[in-house]
Amino acid sequence: MILSSQYIDLIQEELKQLHIPDSPDNLYAPISYFLNLKGKKIRPILTLLSAELFNGNINHAKHAALAVEIFHNFTLIHDDIMDEAPLRRGKPTVHEKWNTNIAILSGDVLMIKAYEQLALCPPSALPGLISLFNRTAIEVCEGQQMDMDFETRDQVAHDEYIQMIKLKTSVLLGCALEMGAILCNTSLKNRTEIYQFGVNIGIAFQIQDDILDLYGTGEKVGKQVGGDILANKNTLLSIFAETNANEVQLSELKKLKFEKNAALKISRTKSIFDELEVKSKCNQVMQDYYQKALHHFDAIQTENKNTALLDLTDALMKRDF
Template sequence: MYSFEALAQQFKSKFEVKHFPQEPASLYESCDYFLSIGGKRVRPVMCLMGNELFDNINPDAWHVATAIELFHNFTLLHDDIMDAAPLRRGMQTVHTKYGTNTALLGGDVMLVIAYDYLNKIDRNYLHKVIALFNKTAREVCEGQQLDMDFEKQQTVSLDAYIRMIELKTSVLLAASLQMGAILGGAGEGNRQNIYEFGRNLGIAFQVQDDYLDAFGDPEKFGKDVGGDIRQNKKTFLLLHALEAASTTQRQELLYLMDTNPEDKVQRVLQIFKDCNIDEWAKKLKQSYTDKAMQHLDSIAVVSSRKMPLVELADYLLQRES
């Protein structure tokens, strides 16, 4: 059994090959550039871990993991365009460096080549893997649209926000694990449990991310806190605060969102604390973490095979605040 770090290193060495043709260079250079920016490669490694939970790694798992990583980069490339983001991981985004049209085409061709990798796998697995991949790809697009819709809406319910996070973030984590499980020969019940493990883990991770943006230690979190507050992002914290606040507190929150005074972050955080939003968020994160671990516990394999996934959950969810 390999740890997340060991599998990530193996995947990195296999992924850093030429995925694209040479010509037209004006298109494929942009793709190579974007992939060179790198990342944690969490999703493809989760595919490998989902496979190894049930059996030795199937050679086809490397093809599926590569397809997942290319698909994820396709979504990031297009997200950067929609967000008008100038930087990704401290590097110039593709649409600012090569132009929006090239960035759109670069994302499109990454998706096409992802399918080339999927088509390399054994026919016995192909139908199930492609069906899950397509369902997940559609859901990620739906989640991104909901996220954009929410920016225009003054009020969003907490349930609607959780559904958006599930679609935009969690389903790809869940599907990556489940595709690996399919290649590992897992039965239907085990495949469903590993999917639910990933889905709930993803939601818990987003709750944590929202919490750290507001209450985290900047030195440990790696960025200034309050960025979501300054941008009026509809996070778990803000949506619950609007529900839990008194009439006066809610009016002040709405006023601060409209006027953006210099002390906005401090004043919003004070309302959050007065409404016990920090403690509520910790409990919500723990609730989804518990659900994830219950599904992992329910998978019918010896517990020692589950340890890398337990360690992955700890890695994702035990960040310093």
């Protein structure tokens, strides 16, 4: 992570340089507010590191990186409305601080602002960039819809779940990386490999999120351990548990969904998960996707192949919060 702190600063600085007007205040104040929330800026950094990997000029890739970051912020503002989330990055969400209408509209403007950044990319790369970006943007919306649909369902299959996290979060990582490759005009094979690297890394990260929600040391970041269990959320943990449980365990898991005592609900559910070795099974799936990602990385053919991207993803895979 230390490696990329210079890039975080670069992105943060570029976001500050965006021309955000003052008026109408109710439209633009939320946008300035949201863009200035601290974040890891993983997506735009992936674009920059990808351009670096393919011997490109970082400044060349700046606008594409910003497009991905701004688009990501748009999805967060709208997702927060849909999820009725009160906080984002420790601060009130836009619909909480202002209202839902303002959050809808300022989200819309952010999406257009993402396309403004795309339009600033070199014209020769534009058709390829826009085509990838559009496809990805639609997939992200499909993933969000699947996620909402899953909330109202009792059962979700393993493959459906992986497909949902792939669309909702992973394809944007693949897109961020492939945009760097497109800008450097590298081979189609390299484009595909780096895209697949991103998608598989993304799936591994998301599975890690599921695991850490229950098995992480949440105190570090003040997060509620077992939050997904409390919210009766379908995760890879719960899907493994339900698939492998015997009748007694299954009936107990179902009963626990209605348990009012939060601590009891989490500890009893966790016990059953432990009996079923859910954690190690999920870890295995996560590792499989991580390995798959690394194979795609290995298949990339480029001069002076540096390890900055691998160092970043490796650091992210090692987090325990």
